[in-house]
Amino acid sequence: MYGRTRRFYRAQRRREEIRGYMGTLMWIVTVLCILIVAITMAFQTSKASKVIAAEAVTVDTSVLLDEKNVTDVAQAVTSGQMFITNKAQEQAMIEANRVIIIDPGHGGIDGGCVFGDIMEKEINRKIAYRVVQKLRIMGYNAQLARKGDQYIDKADRVDMANAQNARLYVSIHQNSCEIDSVAGIETWYDESDETSDSKRLAMLIQQETVKATGATGRELVSDPEMCVTSKSAMPACLIETGFLSNKKERENLSSAEYRDQIAEGIANGIDLYLNPxxxxxxxxxxxxxxxxxxxxxxxxxxxxxxxxxxxxxxxxxxxxxxxxxxxxxxxxxxxxxxxxxxxxxxxxxxxxxxxxxxxxxxxxxxxxxxxxxxxxxxxxxxxxxxxxxxxxxxxxxxxxxxxxxxxxxxxxxxxxxxxxxxxxxxxxxxxxxxxxxxxxxxxxxxxxxxxxxxxxxxxxxxxxxxxxxxxxxxx
Ligand SMILES: [Zn+2]
CATH class of the missing domain: 3.20.20.370 (Glycoside hydrolase/deacetylase)
Structure with missing residues (x-):
């Protein structure tokens, strides 16, 4: 009996020990589960705010305000992933949301150059509309300088862009020449304003439209007298997307597909400028x-x-x-x-x-x-x-x-x-x-x-x- 009792007590003690272990184990498992759930929830709900919090500590304002970051922050803000936690991000969001003005040249009584029933003002409007559409898909705030077939003086358009503190101003036009063999894309800017970086904008828009269309890239032209490029306070350029006086380009520009390629090039140029x-x-x-x-x-x-x-x-x-x-x-x-x-x-x-x-x-x-x-x-x-x-x-x-x-x-x-x-x-x-x-x-x-x-x-x-x-x- 004695032996049995000892064995019994030993067995009982063992069971109690096991129960004790089990209890501890359960506690550990419970605590672990709570921790895992808490971490997962914290990670999911504040993924973006954690990024911001980390940045707020390590990133200085100048970095946040650079164009790439501005675009990233703006996209995150618009998609609701982020909330504004400090002045630098607020400023970055304001910067990213500044409007890009796309200006369809001419309008209303001013038809621009006209060949038969092909009017420059209409081609400009159609291309500009597609550019704005594409920029918005890319996440930019883009607007037209004129929406319908209305006449607005070009100086008034620039004044409006300046008043809105626009980020960029891009004017779209068609060219014409007495020699009808002349063809290609030409972009104008004002070189005298060194700080505005208009030349880089003009180069990128020219480069990307040539790439998108396969058209001839003519030289960039600097003209300090041109209204839209010289009176605008922001980087600006004017693109002549083709010669209506040239039969082949007139036909190209009459096709929606070709105009879409032009619009693609202009939008890509703007995107590369803002997000180099x-x-x-x-x-x-x-x-x-x-x-x-x-x-x-x-x-x-x-x-x-x-x-x-x-x-x-x-x-x-x-x-x-x-x-x-x-x-x-x-x-x-x-x-x-x-x-x-x-x-x-x-x-x-x-x-x-x-x-x-x-x-x-x-x-x-x-x-x-x-x-x-x-x-x-x-x-x-x-x-x-x-x-x-x-x-x-x-x-x-x-x-x-x-x-x-x-x-x-x-x-x-x-x-x-x-x-x-x-x-x-x-x-x-x-x-x-x-x-x-x-x-x-x-x-x-x-x-x-x-x-x-x-x-x-x-x-x-x-x-x-x-x-x-x-x-x-x-x-
Ligand atoms: Zn070496």
């Missing part, structure tokens, strides 16, 4: 005696910041130029100390030794503790196949970030390429990607000469320096 792609312009192998300063002059004039992967040897030789790079707000990274592939890539140790020399030089001369580097010849090349992985591991362990490139001027391969060739290479290799890391060299003469034109040739890109927030591009 990003290009990180990077220069290797400098500083050089003559060309780095030329490059810096252009960047300064255009208020653009870039990234320079410098060579230690030349930083010691041209310390003032290296200092200028930093003083003018560009990012400085390490390329190498001496541009000698065989020596650098003979082992991990020799790579590190060369890198450290360049790093120390940059630090001593500019005070910058470089975070970024670029491998001479790129991260994988003919000289480093056996060691590149070990070098990358070692460099990343030390906390350095490297960038290769996904577009290039091709100015290292062939030093004799003309400026036109270099620009063509850059545009072709960028391939319209949303994020481009562009490789250039500030020791090549034609690169320095081509820089201004190159920047103009890629109007859909906003140029930024590399920062820790930029996703590295690797081969």
């Amino acid at each position: 792609k990003t290009m990180y312009l990077t220069f290797d192998d400098g500083p050089s005696e003559e060309y780095t300063d030329m490059v810096l002059d252009v960047l300064k004039e255009k208020n653009i910041k870039a990234t320079f992967f410098v060579i230690g040897e030349y930083v010691r030789k041209y310390p003032e130029t290296a200092k200028r790079i930093v003083d003018e707000g560009h990012t400085i990274g390490i390329h190498c100390d001496v541009h000698d592939y065989q020596q650098i890539y003979s082992s991990v140790d020799s790579y590190i030794e060369d890198f450290e020399k360049a790093y120390n030089t940059v630090y001593e001369i500019t005070g910058v503790e470089a975070q970024f580097f670029r491998f001479p010849g790129g991260s994988v090349n003919a000289y480093n196949k056996t060691v590149y992985q070990d070098i990358i591991t070692e460099m990343e362990a030390r906390g350095f970030v490297y960038y290769d490139w996904n577009a290039s001027l091709g100015d290292a391969a062939k030093n004799t390429a003309s400026s036109e060739e270099l620009i063509r290479n850059a545009v072709d290799t960028a391939r319209g990607r949303r994020e481009v890391v562009m490789l250039a060299h500030d020791r090549v003469d034609n690169t320095a000469y081509a820089l201004e034109e190159l920047i103009d040739a890629l109007p859909e890109y906003r140029i930024e320096p590399l920062t820790m927030n930029v996703q590295p591009v690797h081969f």
Whole structure:
């Protein structure tokens, strides 16, 4: 019995223990369930507000007010995902909601150019209507300067846009010429107003309408006398979408399908203007005696910041130029100390030794503790196949970030390429990607000469320096 009793008590104790465990387990499970439900609910109901709260802490007003963010915030606000939590977002929403005025040229008693029963005012109105429709689908606040077939003086239209504090003003017209073979798309803007950025708007609208239609792109024309472009307080341009005097274009413009292509191009141009792609312009192998300063002059004039992967040897030789790079707000990274592939890539140790020399030089001369580097010849090349992985591991362990490139001027391969060739290479290799890391060299003469034109040739890109927030591009 005794034995049985002990066994019994043992069994009972065991049962009690198990019950105790079960009780604790139930508690844990219950608490976990409550936690999971609470987290899920919190996540679902405040996904957007959490984003905003996080941004409110880390993002400054200037970032929130940039065009891309403005559009994102506006779209989120209109779709009800976000609520306004501070002044910066309120301002961003106001900015994003500012109206884009699409102006169908002429109207009422003013028919514009007329060929038979084809009237410019009607074609303008039909295209403008489609542009507004497309912009609204994209999430923009767009309005027509005239809705029906009414006469409104062009000065009054511009006054109205100014009074509304419009974001952009785009006027749509048709062209005419005594020589009936003349055809193509022509965009006008006022170059004298440098701050308005009207030229970039004109370039993008011209570029996108040519792309959408396959029509001939004529030259951009600057005319400081033109009413709609010079009297408007906001970026503005006027597009002549075709020549009614040209039989083929007259036929094209009479078709709804073609007018839709034009409208598509205008809307895309406006969208690219307000929501540009990003290009990180990077220069290797400098500083050089003559060309780095030329490059810096252009960047300064255009208020653009870039990234320079410098060579230690030349930083010691041209310390003032290296200092200028930093003083003018560009990012400085390490390329190498001496541009000698065989020596650098003979082992991990020799790579590190060369890198450290360049790093120390940059630090001593500019005070910058470089975070970024670029491998001479790129991260994988003919000289480093056996060691590149070990070098990358070692460099990343030390906390350095490297960038290769996904577009290039091709100015290292062939030093004799003309400026036109270099620009063509850059545009072709960028391939319209949303994020481009562009490789250039500030020791090549034609690169320095081509820089201004190159920047103009890629109007859909906003140029930024590399920062820790930029996703590295690797081969
Ligand atoms: Zn190089």
